[in-house]
Amino acid sequence: MGLKWTDAEEIAEKLYEQHPDQDPLTLRFTRLRDMVCGLPDFDDDMKGCSEGRLEAIQMAWLAEYEEADD
Numbered sequence: 001m002g003l004k005w006t007d008a009e010e011i012a013e014k015l016y017e018q019h020p021d022q023d024p025l026t027l028r029f030t031r032l033r034d035m036v037c038g039l040p041d042f043d044d045d046m047k048g049c050s051e052g053r054l055e056a057i058q059m060a061w062l063a064e065y066e067e068a069d070d
Contacts, residue, residue, distance in 0.1 A: 002043025005036075005053045012060030014039050020068065024061040029054045 003011055032054050036042055
């Protein structure tokens with residue numbers, strides 16, 4: 001079973017693994033959406049994408065990113 005828009009934490013972990021030096025706060029939501037859709041395990045409909053879901057992914061990714069800096 002693939003990742004869905006609701007899997008914010010798992011998506012964030014995958015994005016951090018692929019882009020460990022990327023500060024997620026510098027990304028536009030359109031770029032973040034494209035990055036999520038480009039994940040090999042991602043399998044959801046674009047209609048499920050919303051600003052709230054992208055923000056949840058961004059905040060989860062930020063937590064991963066900041067944890068690595070500590």
